[in-house]
Structures are given as C-alpha cells and as structure tokens.
Amino acid sequence: MLHRTADELHPVIHFPGDTPPPVVDLTETYDRERLRAMTWAIGRYNEVRTQAMYSAPQYDAARRVHMGIDIWAPAGTFMHACADGIIAACAYHDEPGNYGGTVITRHDTLADAPLWILYGHLSRQSAVQHTPGDAIETGAVIGTLGEMHENGGWVPHLHIQLAWHAPKQADYPGVVRLDERAAAVQRYPDPRWVLGPVY
Numbered sequence: 625m626l627h628r629t630a631d632e633l634h635p636v637i638h639f640p641g642d643t644p645p646p647v648v649d650l651t652e653t654y655d656r657e658r659l660r661a662m663t664w665a666i667g668r669y670n671e672v673r674t675q676a677m678y679s680a681p682q683y684d685a686a687r688r689v690h691m692g693i694d695i696w697a698p699a700g701t702f703m704h705a706c707a708d709g710i711i712a713a714c715a716y717h718d719e720p721g722n723y724g725g726t727v728i729t730r731h732d733t734l735a736d737a738p739l740w741i742l743y744g745h746l747s748r749q750s751a752v753q754h755t756p757g758d759a760i761e762t763g764a765v766i767g768t769l770g771e772m773h774e775n776g777g778w779v780p781h782l783h784i785q786l787a788w789h790a791p792k793q794a795d796y797p798g799v800v801r802l803d804e805r806a807a808a809v810q811r812y813p814d815p816r817w818v819l820g821p822v823y
Contacts, residue, residue: 626734628707633707633734634705634762634763635704635820636703636704636706637703640664645662647667647823648662648665648667650674650677651672651674654673663697663698664697665695666694666695667693668823669691669814670690671690672802673689675688678721678799680722682719687801689805692785692798693819694783696780697780697781698780699770700768701768701782703743703766703768703769706818707762708759708762709730709731710757710759712756713756713794714727714751714755715793716748717795719776723742723744723783723795724745724751725744725767725770726742726744728791729741729743742784742786742796743767743784745780745781745782745783746770746775748770787812
C-alpha cells in the first residue's frame with residue numbers, strides 16, 4: 625500500500641498544458657509515423673498489444689502484455705524523481721528493441737515495502753551519469769528521453785514501470801506472456817500510483 629498519493633509526489637514528467645496527452649490504443653495497430661506526428665501520447669498499462677510492436681529478436685509471439693506506461697514526448701524531455709530514493713541500477717542497452725538508456729530507482733518511503741521504478745528509453749548519457757547507490761532527491765533529473773539511435777530504435781518515449789522486487793540488473797520485462805499476466809500485475813503495479821490519472 626502506498627503511503628502517499630500521486631498528487632503528493634513530484635511529477636515524473638511535465639506535460640504541456642493542463643491535461644495529460646491523448647491515449648493511443650495499441651491492441652490492434654502500431655503506427656510509428658502517427659506516434660511521431662502526435663509528439664505527446666500515452667500508452668496503457670496491462671494492455672494486450674499487437675505483436676507488430678514487438679518484432680525484435682528478443683520477443684516471442686506470446687510476449688504482448690505491457691507492464692508499464694508509455695509516455696511519448698520529444699527527445700530531450702526531462703524525467704524527474706517522484707520522491708527521495710537511491711539509484712538502484714543503470715545501464716545502456718544498445719540492442720534494437722531494447723530500453724536504450726535505463727535507470728532504476730529505489731524508494732523506501734513510498735509504500736509499506738520498497739518500491740523500484742524503471743525509466744526506460746532514455747539517452748545513453750542518462751544511464752552513464754549515475755552510479756548505483758547514489759542518493760536522489762525529490763524532483764531530481766533522472767535523465768532525458770533518448771533519440772531513436774540511442775533508445776532502442778523507438779519513437780522517443782518513456783517506458784515507466786514499477787516493481788515490488790529488486791532488479792538483478794538494470795532491467796525488468798516490459799512486456800510479458802499472456803500466461804504470465806496474472807502474476808506480473810502483482811509484481812509490477814500500475815504506474816498511475818506515481819504518475820496520477822494520466823488516463
């Protein structure tokens with residue numbers, strides 16, 4: 625159980641205007657050019673997505689359930705820590721379809737148990753500027769969204785994912801198999817806990 629509501633936390637990302645961007649439905653189609661033209665958009669948590677989105681070799685046909693929230697925004701957009709914590713892990717994953725710059729933070733005061741937050745598809749510099757164990761303060765810049773050449777080859781966006789367990793490395797599965805869905809939603813809670821009602 626969280627000790628604070630999302631409106632008591634620092635925004636992870638500052639949206640243009642007063643309302644979150646539109647939500648895109650990725651259950652049947654994945655249109656890169658449409659997302660690029662929109663600039664700002666939201667992709668849902670626990671969504672069973674079209675397999676067309678996950679064509680890189682590390683995905684198999686059954687990995688389609690999205691365990692984070694995606695926020696499409698311009699490359700270079702700042703990502704912030706929602707609360708005090710530490711850097712738990714960071715790495716640059718350069719394979720196509722992977723996270724690119726990745727930072728995971730640990731927060732011990734947000735809930736009854738430690739909570740980890742993965743920020744994926746950041747710039748390479750975002751990953752290499754941190755050292756695991758470094759303290760971070762509320763509102764600190766975690767990193768910036770990466771360009772396509774450094775974020776795994778995606779239209780620039782943040783993949784934010786929460787977890788109740790420590791990472792073995794700077795990674796959590798961003799999509800899981802349909803038969804893993806029930807267990808995964810227990811391990812990876814809805815990011816709206818920290819983002820607020822983005823949809």
